[in-house]
Amino acid sequence: MAEPTVLVLGATGALGGHVLEALIARGIDPATVTAAGRNPERLQELGRSGFATARVDLSDRDQTVDVVAGHRRIVLISGGDSHRLEQHTGVIDAAAKAGVEHVYYTSGLRADDVRFAIGADHQATEEALIASGVTYTILRNGWYIENYLQAMAGPRHTGVLAAAVGDAVIAAVSRKDLADALASVVTTGGHEKVTYNLSGDTDFTYADIAQAMSVVLEREVTYTPVTPGELNSMLVGSGMDEATAGFLVGLDEAIAGGLFARTGDDLVRLIGRPTATLVEGLTGR
Structure with missing residues (x-):
């Protein structure tokens, strides 16, 4: 063996x-x-x-x-x-x-x-x-598309996706695409002492994410921007502890600042195909 x-x-x-x-x-x-x-x-x-x-x-x-x-x-x-x-x-x-x-x-x-x-x-x-x-x-x-699976719980019932990201964009990417890129690097040469920036090949707005949720949930979902303070109050009001709520608000603020926006074509080049769409990532296709 x-x-x-x-x-x-x-x-x-x-x-x-x-x-x-x-x-x-x-x-x-x-x-x-x-x-x-x-x-x-x-x-x-x-x-x-x-x-x-x-x-x-x-x-x-x-x-x-x-x-x-x-x-x-x-x-x-x-x-x-x-x-x-x-x-x-x-x-x-x-x-x-x-x-x-x-x-x-x-x-x-x-x-x-x-x-x-x-x-x-x-x-x-x-x-x-x-x-x-x-x-x-x-x-x-980059940011996993699958991170929005849990975020669909609220929109499933309310039809509203609330986030403190303003009009920011995010080049979210599926875990499968990231895993394929890693496997590509492990199984081929020429990657020594290299740093790859792996974002999706499309910058999505939160309106785009809400539209994808609409398709997956088969009901209309709209994006409602809120302030960080409003989001924190919403999360704590739903029963979340202060520490977790603060962490999630901080994530939204980082997204609003462009942390997960598109960085280039490293991922597409490594996997040799377009990256997953939001609907594909949310449905595991």
């Missing part, structure tokens, strides 16, 4: 699952891939599909060192924990000590733009990766 050479950290998450599918679609033998994550049920499913698997909590430095050892290439899908920077640097340290050939990191769009504090962890991870001496590829992922 082939020995695993590619380690995918975050394989049990939504993006990680698409990455594994994309690698297989590009001819990678699943036996040469270690799918690592924290969800034991999902790891069992992946094991039955032929992948090597490893349960790992990246907060545990010893576990991280053990799972990294023996792999030539590492895909580090950025985490969502509050202390994810420590987890990311732990992986990078382990990779450097193990002599890993290549680390692929999924960062965030415009991570190095000081106007957007939301990208601070990504920027710090990028800096640590570059300083480590390990060969790297950084893929700065």
Whole structure:
């Protein structure tokens, strides 16, 4: 049986699952891939599909060192924990000590733009990766279309999409497209010490997003712009805690500032096709 050479950290998450599918679609033998994550049920499913698997909590430095050892290439899908920077640097340290050939990191769009504090962890991870001496590829992922699935809950009943983004645009992109781009980079050469900015090929307005929701929900949805203060009051009034509401308001303010607007054609060039439409992303097509 082939020995695993590619380690995918975050394989049990939504993006990680698409990455594994994309690698297989590009001819990678699943036996040469270690799918690592924290969800034991999902790891069992992946094991039955032929992948090597490893349960790992990246907060545990010893576990991280053990799972990294023996792999030539590492895909580090950025985490969502509050202390994810420590987890990311732990992986990078382990990779450097193990002599890993290549680390692929999924960062965030415009991570190095000081106007957007939301990208601070990504920027710090990028800096640590570059300083480590390990060969790297950084893929700065744009805003997921799928993030709007949860946002459809309100419009489903009210017909109103409220957001504090003004008339901003956002080049939202599907996880499948981002996963295909990552798989393309992992399976081809010429990506050493390169940073890719992966946005969709179309800048959508929130009116466009409301129209896509109308198609998916089969009812009219309209976009209503609100102020950050109004949005915060709406969220807290619905039962959301202050911290989460503040985070979501901050996201809208970053979108209003252009954080996730289109950055170029890196994604289209890597996947070799147009990126998904809003309706395709919201329906999983």
